[in-house]
Amino acid sequence: MALSISQVTIYVEDQQRAVDFWSNKVGFEVTRDMPYGEDRWIEVQPPGGGTRLVISKADPDAPVLVKDMPNYVLFQADDIVKTHRELAGRGVVFTQEPTRQPWGWSAVFTDDDGNLFHLGQS
Known part of the structure; x- marks a missing residue:
């Protein structure tokens, strides 16, 4: 049996602001944007394919799982220093600069x- 991850949902307050972030700052492609109830169903993914992020409107009454902790979503870079420099140049804010780990x-x-x-490089 072969399994893979097709999508991960990210909860946001403002879907359009999130689309702008993921497409303009990170460089992902919008692959789906359609009405979904009172909100929109929006998917973005890295250029060339890969796991899609679903940008979903957050429920203001839902509890926050772990405040101020990174999601367990790791974006893998082939050159983290170069990727960090490019993303920061587009306005992505880093709370931890690239650091060497074991x-x-x-x-x-x-x-x-x-x-x-997380942004990582093995």
Whole structure:
């Protein structure tokens, strides 16, 4: 049996602001944007394919799982220093610069909703 991850949902306050972040700052492609109830169903993914991020409107009454901790979403870079420089140049804010870890390299960045994400290089 072969399994893979097809999508990961990111909860945001403002879907359009999130689309702008993921497409303009990170460089992902919008692959789906359609009505979904009172909101929109939006998917973005890295150029050339890969796991899609679903940008979903957050429920203001839902509890925050772990405040101020990175999501367990790791974006893998082939050259973390170059990727960090490119993303920071587009306005992506890093809360942790690339640092050497026992397993490789790690950095943490935030989206415009305050969600934190890992950037790594093995």
